[in-house]
Amino acid sequence: MELKELKEPIADIKNNTETIINVSGFNVTFGETRVLKDIAVSFYERQVNCIIGPSGSGKSTLLRSINRINEGTDQIDINGMISFKNTDIYGKDRDLTLLRKEIGMVFQRPCVFPRSILENVVFGIQHHQKLSKAEKLEIAETQLKAVSLWTEVSSRLHEPAHSLSIGQQQRLCIARALAVKPSVLLMDEPTSSLDPVSSRVIEELMSELKKEYTIVLVTHNIAQAQRISDHLIFMCEGKVIESGDKEKLFCNPDKIQTKTYLKDEYCDCNQ
Amino acid sequence: MLVSYNKIGKGYIMLSTYISMLIALLIFIVLFINSFDAISQVGLKLFTLEWNPSKNEYGILSMLYGTLSVTVIALTIAIPLGIGTAIFTSEILPSAYRIYVKSIIELLAGIPSIIYGLIGIAFFSTWIASFFELASGRTILTAGILLSIMILPTIVTLSDDAINNVPKKYREAAKGLGLYPFEVIKNTVLPIAKKDITGAILLALGRALGETMAVMLLIGSIDKIPTPFYNVLSPGQTITSKLGREIGESAFGSLHFSALNTMGFVLMLLVIILTLITQLYLRKSNRLYE
Numbered sequence: 285m286e287l288k289e290l291k292e293p294i295a296d297i298k299n300n301t302e303t304i305i306n307v308s309g310f311n312v313t314f315g316e317t318r319v320l321k322d323i324a325v326s327f328y329e330r331q332v333n334c335i336i337g338p339s340g341s342g343k344s345t346l347l348r349s350i351n352r353i354n355e356g357t358d359q360i361d362i363n364g365m366i367s368f369k370n371t372d373i374y375g376k377d378r379d380l381t382l383l384r385k386e387i388g389m390v391f392q393r394p395c396v397f398p399r400s401i402l403e404n405v406v407f408g409i410q411h412h413q414k415l416s417k418a419e420k421l422e423i424a425e426t427q428l429k430a431v432s433l434w435t436e437v438s439s440r441l442h443e444p445a446h447s448l449s450i451g452q453q454q455r456l457c458i459a460r461a462l463a464v465k466p467s468v469l470l471m472d473e474p475t476s477s478l479d480p481v482s483s484r485v486i487e488e489l490m491s492e493l494k495k496e497y498t499i500v501l502v503t504h505n506i507a508q509a510q511r512i513s514d515h516l517i518f519m520c521e522g523k524v525i526e527s528g529d530k531e532k533l534f535c536n537p538d539k540i541q542t543k544t545y546l547k548d549e550y551c552d553c554n555q
Numbered sequence: 556m557l558v559s560y561n562k563i564g565k566g567y568i569m570l571s572t573y574i575s576m577l578i579a580l581l582i583f584i585v586l587f588i589n590s591f592d593a594i595s596q597v598g599l600k601l602f603t604l605e606w607n608p609s610k611n612e613y614g615i616l617s618m619l620y621g622t623l624s625v626t627v628i629a630l631t632i633a634i635p636l637g638i639g640t641a642i643f644t645s646e647i648l649p650s651a652y653r654i655y656v657k658s659i660i661e662l663l664a665g666i667p668s669i670i671y672g673l674i675g676i677a678f679f680s681t682w683i684a685s686f687f688e689l690a691s692g693r694t695i696l697t698a699g700i701l702l703s704i705m706i707l708p709t710i711v712t713l714s715d716d717a718i719n720n721v722p723k724k725y726r727e728a729a730k731g732l733g734l735y736p737f738e739v740i741k742n743t744v745l746p747i748a749k750k751d752i753t754g755a756i757l758l759a760l761g762r763a764l765g766e767t768m769a770v771m772l773l774i775g776s777i778d779k780i781p782t783p784f785y786n787v788l789s790p791g792q793t794i795t796s797k798l799g800r801e802i803g804e805s806a807f808g809s810l811h812f813s814a815l816n817t818m819g820f821v822l823m824l825l826v827i828i829l830t831l832i833t834q835l836y837l838r839k840s841n842r843l844y845e
């Protein structure tokens with residue numbers, strides 16, 4: 285009994301939340317290069333789970349494996365297990381459309397479709413259910429309010445989405461992902477192509493969104509991770525070096541590499 | 556030194572542009588001058604059905620009909636086939652094979668049109684004749700079908716490039732929202748590639764309107780609009796096949812020669828008008844796609 289309690293991760297006890305995605309023994313190989321090596325991590329429900337690490341450490345690959353968007357890339361080989369709400373994501377009969385409906389994604393560079401703002405918000409959801417004009421407007425209003433873009437665009441919903449600034453476009457992309465009603469939102473460096481003010485807006489948004497959604501965030505930006513993450517995963521050279529509660533990793537990491545990276549943004553994992 | 560290089564370079568590229576513009580303009584002017592006699596002497600009677608140089612009757616309507624009907628048939632067959640192929644080669648076929656399949660299709664574009672004509676005469680028209688139980692297989696339909704094969708590679712190659720040039724991020728964004736692969740293609744990729752695909756079709760249209768050799772061999776060369784007019788299983792005549800047949804027989808400077816030039820002028824106007832319409836339409840419909 286005592287042994288079992290000890291085994292429980294510290295983060296679990298502290299935040300009293302449950303894991304929603306569990307990765308175990310997960311490997312990804314592109315051609316000859318092994319990008320992810322025996323990954324085993326958990327992501328916690330309704331928290332900002334932040335993956336940090338230097339470039340080329342496999343952060344994005346791990347993130348993109350969660351909704352299987354990497355599939356279709358040439359010469360990719362995937363094995364291992366990722367479970368989502370206790371079902372295997374890589375199960376044989378998995379419907380990718382339903383999976384991606386549950387696990388939404390926001391990319392590094394905002395990618396709005398060459399359509400109007402309104403059509404962009406409902407682009408995903410209208411493929412899953414039939415919507416009347418009024419319903420579309422209602423969804424657009426709800427989601428644009430959720431990403432605090434409504435006041436800026438409410439008068440020009442029918443204008444092309446490309447007329448928005450990059451920061452606004454990124455928020456539009458988040459609204460579009462939210463409209464599908466996912467339970468998890470994967471965010472691949474969502475602020476790296478934005479100016480500092482827009483980045484802050486998105487960060488505040490993430491802190492707001494985590495009340496309802498699980499967020500898995502990949503970032504280069506250690507300061508950002510410190511500001512908004514709850515759970516931190518440090519990756520380097522395709523391996524998870526350390527994962528755990530943010531405070532623990534920043535104040536008292538188990539591994540020396542974690543400490544060096546968080547302090548100096550420098551990593552030499554072969555040490 | 557550098558400044559003078561700059562000037563030479565600028566002069567060179569400007570000159571090249573002006574030369575091609577000038578050539579296009581000259582062709583237009585020369586055609587117009589040469590057709591002036593026919594336009595002034597025959598006038599509105601150009602748009603009648605009778606073509607008989609010995610009686611000074613020059614009605615180009617049946618040739619105009621032939622050109623348009625052959626082109627419509629060719630495009631009706633080639634557009635769906637071509638775009639379908641392009642979607643397959645660019646979206647579904649693994650990229651390692653794409654180059655091979657594309658090369659084979661592009662090979663079709665390199666075959667001289669006389670070869671198409673010969674194959675058409677040797678096999679194709681006899682098949683058509685026996686299939687539809689006709690006396691002769693040289694019909695508007697035969698020419699149209701053959702023409703569709705000839706313009707297919709243009710549509711396939713350029714549409715494939717157009718689809719392939721759609722940035723990957725759009726596909727990923729659509730996939731990430733849970734769209735099925737065919738929805739990604741239909742609602743994301745094709746709308747973005749639409750402009751370039753239309754360009755491909757326009758180029759194919761130009762080739763179809765202008766193709767002479769194969770059409771001349773296969774269309775039957777009868778200056779008539781079939782009755783009823785949609786009966787494409789009867790022989791016809793296109794502007795190009797008429798020109799190809801008669802320009803050598805006409806005396807330079809005669810009314811006959813001038814009337815033939817008028818047909819060429821009409822053909823050129825046709826191409827220009829179609830191009831303008833398409834471009835205007837594209838500018839309008841693509842406002843959101845810029």
